[in-house]
Amino acid sequence: SLKQSIPCAMPKFQRQATHANESDILQLIDERFEELEETVALARLIPQIHDRLFDVEQMLKRLEAAGPEVKKGPQWSESEPPARIVMPEDDETTAWEPHVELQTRSEVDMKDVPTGLSPRSMAAHSPAKRKSKKITEISREKMSDVNEEILDTQTNEYYSFGESTWDLVMFIGTGALGPFGSFQTLLLAVVNVLMQVVFVAIAYFNFTKPDVDETSVEDALRWRRASGHSMWSYSEVSKESLAERVCKLDKSLEQSGIQVALYENIEKYLKSGTSGLEGYFTGQVLCIVALICWYLMVAKELSHALALLRGVLAMPTGPTRIDTRENPFTKAIHYRLRCVAFRRKVFSTVLFGYRMLAAGVLVFVGTFFLVYTVSVTELILNAVALGIILDIDDLLFDALATTPGRHLVHQLDALPMPSLPRVRGADAKSVFMSIGIPCLTILVYVSMLGPFVGTLQEVSLAMCGGNLGFVWNVDKRRVVLMAPTVGGGWEDQDATKVYAVEEGERIGHGLEQADAKYGVWLSDVSLVGDLTTLS
Numbered sequence: 001s002l003k004q005s006i007p008c009a010m011p012k013f014q015r016q017a018t019h020a021n022e023s024d025i026l027q028l029i030d031e032r033f034e035e036l037e038e039t040v041a042l043a044r045l046i047p048q049i050h051d052r053l054f055d056v057e058q059m060l061k062r063l064e065a066a067g068p069e070v071k072k073g074p075q076w077s078e079s080e081p082p083a084r085i086v087m088p089e090d091d092e093t094t095a096w097e098p099h100v101e102l103q104t105r106s107e108v109d110m111k112d113v114p115t116g117l118s119p120r121s122m123a124a125h126s127p128a129k130r131k132s133k134k135i136t137e138i139s140r141e142k143m144s145d146v147n148e149e150i151l152d153t154q155t156n157e158y159y160s161f162g163e164s165t166w167d168l169v170m171f172i173g174t175g176a177l178g179p180f181g182s183f184q185t186l187l188l189a190v191v192n193v194l195m196q197v198v199f200v201a202i203a204y205f206n207f208t209k210p211d212v213d214e215t216s217v218e219d220a221l222r223w224r225r226a227s228g229h230s231m232w233s234y235s236e237v238s239k240e241s242l243a244e245r246v247c248k249l250d251k252s253l254e255q256s257g258i259q260v261a262l263y264e265n266i267e268k269y270l271k272s273g274t275s276g277l278e279g280y281f282t283g284q285v286l287c288i289v290a291l292i293c294w295y296l297m298v299a300k301e302l303s304h305a306l307a308l309l310r311g312v313l314a315m316p317t318g319p320t321r322i323d324t325r326e327n328p329f330t331k332a333i334h335y336r337l338r339c340v341a342f343r344r345k346v347f348s349t350v351l352f353g354y355r356m357l358a359a360g361v362l363v364f365v366g367t368f369f370l371v372y373t374v375s376v377t378e379l380i381l382n383a384v385a386l387g388i389i390l391d392i393d394d395l396l397f398d399a400l401a402t403t404p405g406r407h408l409v410h411q412l413d414a415l416p417m418p419s420l421p422r423v424r425g426a427d428a429k430s431v432f433m434s435i436g437i438p439c440l441t442i443l444v445y446v447s448m449l450g451p452f453v454g455t456l457q458e459v460s461l462a463m464c465g466g467n468l469g470f471v472w473n474v475d476k477r478r479v480v481l482m483a484p485t486v487g488g489g490w491e492d493q494d495a496t497k498v499y500a501v502e503e504g505e506r507i508g509h510g511l512e513q514a515d516a517k518y519g520v521w522l523s524d525v526s527l528v529g530d531l532t533t534l535s
Contacts, residue, residue: 158414159311165192165393166305166355168405170312170348174320181402188396196358199389203365210372212262212455220462223259228463231473239489241471247464259463265374266460270453283376284453290370290383291444295437298359298366301390303429305355311415312348315340322412336413362389363440371448374456 161167165188172182227233228243233255238245245252246259253260267273269283318339325334340348366386373379388395397406420428469485500519507513513521522528 155419157307157310157417157419159307159417160414161409161412162304163394163397163401163406163409164304165189165397165401166351167308167409168397168401169351170308170344171405171408174322176322176408177402177405181405184400184402185405188400192393192396193354195392196362196389200358200361200365203369207372208365208368210452210455212266212372212374212452212459214455217455217458217462220259220459223256224463227256229471231471234471234485235489237489237493238487239485239492240487241468241485243464244468244485244487247468262374263460263463265376266456268376269374270456270460272457272460283374283379284449286376286379287370287373287449288441288445290379291367291441292437293383294366294370294386295363295440297387297390298363299433299437302356302359303433305352305359306429307417309348309352310417312340313345314417315415317342317345320344333411334413335408335411337415362386367444367448371444371452 165185168177168185169189171177172185174182177185224243228246229241233242234240235242235245238250240248242253242256246256246263249260249264251260271279271282315337316339318341320341321337321339323336323338325336326332327334369382369386370379373382422428469487470482471485472480472482474480496518500516503511503516503518507516
């Protein structure tokens with residue numbers, strides 16, 4: 001058959017790609033046809049113009065022979081000659097409608113053409129010009145209302161090569177990249193794999209276990225019952241227990257800084273003390289959004305990997321060959337992949353398998369990474385960091401790919417792909433992704449995020465739940481003494497002490513010790529303790 005006789009024949013399902021600028025191309029074709037029609041029309045009028053000039057020359061000779069009494073000027077007919085019509089300018093788009101009906105025949109009688117016309121306007125009287133239709137008009141006539149059947153029939157799938165290391169890897173050893181270009185591209189692919197492996201390993205061994213778990217609840221209870229209300233942790237200045245100051249996020253604490261940071265992150269995540277619209281935008285909601293975005297990024301990566309594999313496998317098997325062609329309108333050179341060797345198809349399948357495995361591991365590690373992040377700020381940064389891991393191949397291509405390699409993937413025509421099964425306008429891939437991503441998100445919420453949020457609530461309750469305004473102490477008889485705290489110590493401080501401390505802050509900065517008015521300065525720190533005990 002003819003297909004068998006032609007090496008690397010294109011598959012049956014390949015059709016001309018539908019470009020976004022098709023209307024511009026059709027408009028350009030119309031303009032070219034208009035120029036050709038004007039040229040042809042003027043060429044057809046040349047013989048008639050020659051005859052017209054010959055007739056005028058004969059009339060002038062007869063006038064000279066007849067004498068002065070004969071009417072001057074050529075007599076076209078017994079009726080009045082056609083009126084002179086003012087034509088629009090050549091660059092105007094408004095069509096000219098003649099007042100005189102012209103004959104519909106293959107040639108134009110020069111008597112019917114008004115005088116004073118430009119060559120472009122004279123070309124408008126060509127029969128071909130009047131009868132021909134523009135390409136865009138023909139295209140509009142062929143169009144009909146788009147329905148499900150038409151769209152399903154005319155929809156074709158193509159894979160467009162992009163700025164990715166994985167796309168460029170497919171052309172290693174083809175001769176288009178050259179030996180050094182192929183080696184550099186192979187090196188980029190190896191670096192890409194190593195960077196992904198390093199990230200996955202670090203994330204797996206460090207971020208797959210939560211920082212806040214059941215032991216954190218027990219630790220919070222121990223802290224509160226041992227230090228949170230202990231008399232030795234009571235502040236004489238603020239007149240509050242340590243638990244009160246921690247739960248108020250008092251940044252002046254000299255101890256329990258870990259508890260303050262933990263409780264602050266938990267409260268920003270849960271927003272348990274807020275009401276109204278703000279109470280709905282919690283860290284839990286942010287985590288769900290981050291998970292969905294992460295799954296969508298992985299789905300995009302898988303979609304590109306699958307499209308590349310489908311496009312390569314759909315190509316005819318044979319020695320890998322890339323043809324060149326020139327766009328007749330833009331004069332740009334494009335490349336077309338005509339054949340793909342069997343070994344390269346096997347390599348493409350192996351590459352797709354690796355990308356599938358990497359995507360699965362990244363989904364697993366990224367899910368733990370996002371779910372077990374308590375800080376809202378770190379949650380946003382972690383989501384961005386995960387996206388960068390998937391874009392390593394693009395970053396390597398943009399930074400280190402060779403110039404011929406960039407040109408090759410930019411100018412390569414899209415690969416046609418066999419369409420996936422479609423049912424009532426929905427294809428298998430979109431349906432699978434639309435169902436799989438929500439189901440995976442719900443599964444993660446039920447099994448991981450929901451219990452983790454419950455643990456955070458328990459830790460928050462253990463640290464700051466119930467009564468906070470009391471302290472305890474044990475005397476020598478092992479009797480537990482308890483007393484309430486009144487608070488408000490910051491407002492009831494001795495004014496003399498406050499002034500003395502403020503005065504001490506200015507010593508050496510415009511004030512000398514001898515000029516102090518509210519405090520007595522001693523020569524050694526030990527004397528301060530001794531004199532306080534003696535007093």
